[in-house]
Amino acid sequence: GENVEQHPSTLSVQEGDSAVIKCTYSDSASNYFPWYKQELGKRPQLIIDIRSNVGEKKDQRIAVTLNKTAKHFSLHITETQPEDSAVYFCAASMGNQFYFGTGTSLTVIP
């Protein structure tokens, strides 16, 4: 089955700095890669996603890049704000199967 690794497990940045979270996957059949933000006690919420036929996607301060050859994808958050503090999960999907990375706890220090 698919194996998704995510790094780092914790990340602290100063407000206004950028944050980068990286994931690797093992199964080349995976073709959809969502990123979720989960605040304490709340449900995961999709923040951005990318499909395997696209190399990069951006939505305001958030961007995702995908390298299919190397089987890795990354989340980039620019101009971080305290409200970006949360746990972020990457996932790799093929069909209806979704496999999550282990999560990154991001803290933005005001």
Added chain:
Amino acid sequence: DTEVTQTPKHLVMGMTNKKSLKCEQHMGHRAMYWYKQKAKKPPELMFVYSYEKLSINESVPSRFSPECPNSSLLNLHLHALQPEDSALYLCASSQTPSTSGGNEQFFGPGTRLTVL
């Protein structure tokens, strides 16, 4: 309506009890999912229903029994659970995958289950 709802929010049960978790969506999604999430861990896929038929069972113990009575409802029946089954149980729904891959999953708020 772009929300997935789950009931109950909290559930405490003994190891001999039988209980059910319920999930509902009215977005016309034909794929519905059950996940288990332990504290500080990622969601783990348990079951997937596609067009009301069970399409994926990730080797889940038989004390968990899913049911999809119609395209809007998903249940998870619980029987003879163990304390280690205590977790947040998340339901999600999505459109069924296309040739370009999966689609955005919408998660419910979860049921926090405690097994005594």
